[in-house]
Amino acid sequence: MKPSPMQQPFRTAVLILVWGWLLFLVLAPNLLVVGASVMSRDPARFLSLPLNLDAYRQLLDPLYLEVFLHSLYMAVMTTLACLLVGYPFAWALSRVGKQRQVLLVFLLIVPFWTNSLVRTYALKLILATNGLLNNALLALGWIDEPMKLLYTEGAVIIGLVYLLLPFMILPLYSVFDDLREELLMASHDLGAGRWATFAHVIVPLTLPGVLAGVMLVLLPAMGLFFVPDILGGSRNLLVGNVIKNQFLDARNWPFGAAASILLTLAMAFLLFAHKLSKRRLGEEGGA
């Protein structure tokens, strides 16, 4: 298709905008981070020459491997919880009337209007020993003494799930919305039971949504440093906390930069896996 001459200037403008955005706000900052990660640490000026790979060598320290694994564990738990809650939620969402769908999606997005830091502090009021939840359960007589919820690993995961759940639901909702009722009926007519339909029709068709949701939850969950700071009592370090500490407290910028590159690489790996699985799905679908 050839664009008509009328469209040309508009097209150029959009392209310039998009490429300019990507160059200055995505590529340039990332190059700066890569540059910082191969420089030497300098107590007075933050960074200095010569170039070297010390920061990456430091990443191999068992301490940081441990932090990374713990962080990954918390992120995986968060992602699983989001998936367990988000999957049925998205399915239900796609099966209610159109008007109600609009309302529900709207309600899902409303919390974004409030700063996530503020919402995390609010969660603290609920989880505290003399907070809303404990007081309510005590008043109901369900528990005899307050549960210790705040400043635990569980509190961090609750906070992460709370903040990231919409990112799981929205891509799932979009695949469920495209899932046509006729396919389910066909599967049923061909003799598949509920379980077989779910395993062989619904799951494969919604898998791209699952993968997209997992990507949108898993990586941010490793980086949201304020959640362990506020809800975990600064005890459960995430990779995000290490990056923040290195930049602000230890003033070791090359190492902080190297750690954030590690996160970026993990994201790239996930994207790659996503692409591979999509291609495989596409082939199956075409066969």
Add this chain to the structure above:
Amino acid sequence: MKKLALAGALALGLSACGSEEPQVLNLYNWSEYMPQEVLTRFEEETGIQVVYTTYDSNEAMYAKLKLLDDSAAYDLAVPSTYYVSKMRQEGLLMPIDRSKIEGFDNLDPELINLDIDPDNQYSIPYLWGTTGLAVDTADVQGEPVTAWADLWDERFQGRVMLTNDMREVFHVGLRVLGYSGNSTDPQQIEAAYEKLRELMPSVRTFNSDAPRVPYLEGETDVGMIWNGEAVMAQETMPSLEYVYPKEGIIAWLDSFVIPKNAKNPDAAHKFISFVLRPEISALISEEIGYATPNLAARALLPEEVASNRASYPAPEDMKNAEFQTDIGDEALQVYAKYWEMLKSGQ
């Protein structure tokens, strides 16, 4: 026609701005370290608008000031003791013009002309305070808590709070072992780490945002706190006691400094003078519970504030007290490493 009207309105707006010259003072301070009333009164009196930004560690303040040095983001900051000397030596500060400061003579002679800034060329003391022990006497039974070492007691499992401050936490570890809280000896720091590691199962949370909050929330019953935070907490929780530990308290002095590239140093000088007024200093000390170095202000304090040992320690409370000093970059890296090991539970 419409365009013309718009241009006119714009021009009017611009000239209105020009004649008023709304001045702005960018104040960078510790969180909860300045009563709103002081800012409001300063704004009303001078017409200078105060933009108030906060930090919760010297390290964060230092990194940001250094990074934003050229963009002159801040006109006034409040570093603690040794950060004044560090920033002064690195040329990050603007000399303070004493001729523009009123009320300097009100300051305690013992708290001026210190090693951190001889002759106070770059800094004016704002408040001083201590980091000591908080004990919720309503929830802590048995032997009274009198020393840092008592935190290791088994009965405090899961009830201890520490400040989220690397130097302060290691200070405690070092003092319990009988070393200086300013040690730069890697072996002593490692020993302190080993000691603190034994404490970790008891530690419920780290907090330097508002260290009184975990006590008020009922999450912790014993641990570290800043004296002013203890005084603030006592208003709603009288059972919270401030204890001067036997091994010695951590002391600090926070001072006003003007960053080298400050946009509005005049406003900064005016603000310092404003705070040095006895009635303003007294108001601050009364409101947020830290001790004012302003002797004229101390005379104005109500009896219950002036005699509160948490804010104004008796001479015997300051026995073994230590001010933090600059430990240098090499030792800092050692501390940082052990700090992360401590936090990640190794």
